[in-house]
Amino acid sequence: MNQQRLMQVLLAPQISEKATYIADKNGQIIFRVIADASKPEVKAAVELLFKVVVKSVQIANIKGKQKRFGRGTGVRRNWKKAYVNLMPGQEINFVDGGAA
Template sequence: MSNFNQERLLQVLLAPQISEKATFVADKNEQVVFFVTSDATKPEVKAAVELLFKVQVDSVQISNLKGKVKRFGRSMGRRKDAKKAFVCLKPGQEINFAEGGAA
C-alpha cells in the first residue's frame, strides 16, 4: 500500500452502489460494490478500500459497464461508461454505510 500516492487513493472510489442486487451480493459473498474511476486498477482499489474503511480486502473483481443509448427529445444520446469494483472482504470484515464507516 505504501507504493501508491495517498491523494490518488482518495480519488479512486467514487461511490458505493446501494441497490437490491448489490445488497444481495454483499450478503451472499461478503462483497461490497463501488463505482470507481475509469482508470482505476485492482491494486489501487484494494489499497483505497483498506485505507478509507480500515478493513482487510481479500480480492477485487472489476466490471466495465457501457453507457446506455438514450433519446433526448429528437436526438440520440449516450450515457457515460462506468466501472464497478466488487470488493471481497476477508471473513469477519464488514463495511456498514448506514453508520458511515467500518464496523
C-alpha cells in the same frame, strides 16, 4: 501508491437490490470507481478509507446505454465498478459512516 490518488479512486458505494443481494450472498461490496482505476489501487483505497482487510477485487466496465432525448439520441457515459470481497469477519457499515 500516492495517498492523494487513493482518496480519489472510490466514487461511491453502489446501492441497489442486486448489490444488497450480492453483499448478503457473497460478502462482496460494490463501489463505483474512476475509469482508470486498477485492482491494486481499489484494494489499497478500501483498506485505507475503511480500515478493513480486502481479500480480492473484481472490476467490471459498464457500457453507457443509448437514450433518446427528444428527437435525438445520445449515449450515457461508460463507467467502472469494483466488486470488493472482504476477509471473513470484516464488515463495512455505511449507515454509521465506516468500518464496524
